[in-house]
Amino acid sequence: MIKFQGVGxxxxxTGIALSHITFHVRKGEFVFLTGPSGSGKSTILKLxxxxxKPSHGDxxxxxxxxxxxxxxxxxxxxxxxxxxxxxxxxxxxxxxEANVAFALEVTDTPKAAIQPRVHRVLAQVGLxxxxxxxxxxxxxxxxxxxxxxxxxxxxxxxxxxxxxxGNLDDRATRGIFxxxxxxxxxxxxxxxxxxxxxxxxxxxxxxxxxNHGRIVYDSAETPVGAPEPEPGRAPTxxxx
Amino acid sequence: MRLAxxxxxxxxRKAPLLSTLGILTIAFSLFAFGLFALVALNIRNALRxxxxxxxxxxxxxxxxxxxAISTAMGxxxxxxxxxxxxxxxxxxxxxxxxxxxxxFSDVFESEFLPGSMDIRLRPGFRDPTTVKAVAERAGTYEFxxxxxxxxxxxxxLYKLRTLATFAGLALGAAFALVAVIIIGATxxxxxxxxxxxxxxxxxVGATDGFVxxxxxxxxxxxxxxxxLLALGMTWFASETISRSMIRTEFFDTRVAVLGVIAGALIGxxxxxxSVGRHLKEV
Ligand SMILES: Nc1ncnc2c1ncn2[C@@H]1O[C@H](COP(=O)(O)OP(=O)(O)O)[C@@H](O)[C@H]1O
Ligand SMILES: [Mg+2]
Numbered sequence: 001m002i003k004f005q006g007v008g009x010x011x012x013x014t015g016i017a018l019s020h021i022t023f024h025v026r027k028g029e030f031v032f033l034t035g036p037s038g039s040g041k042s043t044i045l046k047l048x049x050x051x052x053k054p055s056h057g058d059x060x061x062x063x064x065x066x067x068x069x070x071x072x073x074x075x076x077x078x079x080x081x082x083x084x085x086x087x088x089x090x091x092x093x094x095x096x097e098a099n100v101a102f103a104l105e106v107t108d109t110p111k112a113a114i115q116p117r118v119h120r121v122l123a124q125v126g127l128x129x130x131x132x133x134x135x136x137x138x139x140x141x142x143x144x145x146x147x148x149x150x151x152x153x154x155x156x157x158x159x160x161x162x163x164x165x166g167n168l169d170d171r172a173t174r175g176i177f178x179x180x181x182x183x184x185x186x187x188x189x190x191x192x193x194x195x196x197x198x199x200x201x202x203x204x205x206x207x208x209x210x211n212h213g214r215i216v217y218d219s220a221e222t223p224v225g226a227p228e229p230e231p232g233r234a235p236t237x238x239x240x
Numbered sequence: 241m242r243l244a245x246x247x248x249x250x251x252x253r254k255a256p257l258l259s260t261l262g263i264l265t266i267a268f269s270l271f272a273f274g275l276f277a278l279v280a281l282n283i284r285n286a287l288r289x290x291x292x293x294x295x296x297x298x299x300x301x302x303x304x305x306x307x308a309i310s311t312a313m314g315x316x317x318x319x320x321x322x323x324x325x326x327x328x329x330x331x332x333x334x335x336x337x338x339x340x341x342x343x344f345s346d347v348f349e350s351e352f353l354p355g356s357m358d359i360r361l362r363p364g365f366r367d368p369t370t371v372k373a374v375a376e377r378a379g380t381y382e383f384x385x386x387x388x389x390x391x392x393x394x395x396x397l398y399k400l401r402t403l404a405t406f407a408g409l410a411l412g413a414a415f416a417l418v419a420v421i422i423i424g425a426t427x428x429x430x431x432x433x434x435x436x437x438x439x440x441x442x443x444v445g446a447t448d449g450f451v452x453x454x455x456x457x458x459x460x461x462x463x464x465x466x467x468l469l470a471l472g473m474t475w476f477a478s479e480t481i482s483r484s485m486i487r488t489e490f491f492d493t494r495v496a497v498l499g500v501i502a503g504a505l506i507g508x509x510x511x512x513x514s515v516g517r518h519l520k521e522v
Pocket of ligand 2: 041042043162
């Protein structure tokens with residue numbers, strides 16, 4: 001479903017952000033992406049929803065290639081992805097309901113279909129009673145729930161979350177994480193970037209750890225406790 | 241679609257001054273163009289009447305033999321451009337001159353007018369170049385003293401028409417350019433004011449076309465309003481001239497509609513240029 005094959009990414013000014021990244025995410029998986037700040041977590045996620053193009057190798061998401069996809073194909077792909085961020089990215093002048101409905105309004109959804117779907121996902125994230133509240137009237141955890149509802153409303157097969165709990169206290173963090181697990185249990189794959197190691201340790205999920213733009217650990221590839229692969233010992237022929 | 245239309249009108253609310261300025265420059269662009277087009281139209285109508293009366297008069301020297309004249313008339317009559325040639329005797333000429341220029345009738349009283357061969361051209365051969373060419377050929381006869389064909393009149397009208405057309409085009413184009421730039425600036429402001437919204441649209445999978453649509457509608461609506469305003473101003477100007485100076489003819493409906501469409505295109509063009517560039521930045 002998500003396939004990174006020898007991916008490298010260079011930004012114009014800051015240089016190499018990722019190199020030799022290869023991993024697969026299968027249907028319905030829950031994957032943590034961890035690593036220190038600046039290690040390339042967000043860049044990997046941007047490559048998944050194709051805000052960035054790979055400099056080397058290729059990224060395939062649901063059959064769409066990150067190298068060759070047209071803007072239209074990318075737009076169509078994003079309708080099948082749910083994306084949430086640390087800073088929620090809600091529209092302040094719309095209430096919770098309208099924020100969620102927005103995702104449907106701008107993607108040619110028939111008007112009659114919008115209302116029921118919005119109510120369904122707001123109930124799913126536990127915010128049925130706050131549908132008419134504006135973002136400023138909601139706690140951080142609740143705002144993130146609205147953002148997750150918006151990400152879910154198009155029935156995505158992958159949910160991409162970039163530090164979704166980064167702005168939240170412990171209690172809200174646990175709530176959001178549990179919500180993501182619940183979503184995952186319905187068959188939606190979840191890829192979550194975080195540097196919250198406590199959260200990662202407590203959960204029993206696949207972990208991909210990054211450092212300086214390389215994968216230093218992938219629990220699906222390496223048995224727990226095995227020595228970490230040496231940086232630089234990457235597949236050959238992908239640095240052209 | 242309704243969403244897009246509604247969002248187009250938020251453009252006015254978010255930047256009322258720039259929006260108004262945009263509409264006004266479109267209006268002035270088309271008004272400048274319309275005014276000169278009106279002049280050109282009315283000159284063309286005037287030219288049509290003048291052309292119908294275009295006549296080359298080859299004045300014949302006193303004492304030329306009637307045979308020579310009739311041979312020449314036969315020759316000239318066989319030019320492909322020539323409709324017919326008639327001979328006007330000095331006496332007839334005097335009567336006609338008095339009638340044509342009754343204000344100056346006393347001037348002709350004592351004057352002696354030479355006889356002339358009057359050459360009428362076929363329709364389609366009444367433009368200044370052909371008239372001049374035929375006149376010059378008629379002038380090659382030795383006994384032809386002088387040639388008259390109201391050349392200055394016709395040529396000046398033609399020049400005026402060309403000038404009016406070009407002035408209108410140039411001024412209109414200049415205003416149109418300014419209008420495109422101003423509409424572009426309003427769209428830029430609108431895009432930047434809504435960059436957050438646009439970023440979210442992109443994230444949830446709105447297509448470029450969808451994101452662009454409200455801005456294009458915005459530009460289109462401004463263009464149509466500018467076009468209508470220009471039409472009103474041009475009509476008002478035409479009426480004023482009609483009433484206070486000379487009778488003028490206004491554009492027919494087809495041309496008027498074309499003017500409004502031109503406005504819409506200017507608006508659309510302005511937003512298209514701007515939105516393409518600025519959407520990449522957000
Ligand atoms: N848009 C960008 N332009 C230039 N450099 C960037 C950009 N985004 C990220 N980087 C660089 O790429 C590296 C990885 O960043 P990022 O993927 O954001 O890491 P993380 O999310 O793990 O903190 C950093 O060195 C950062 O400076
Ligand atoms: Mg990051």
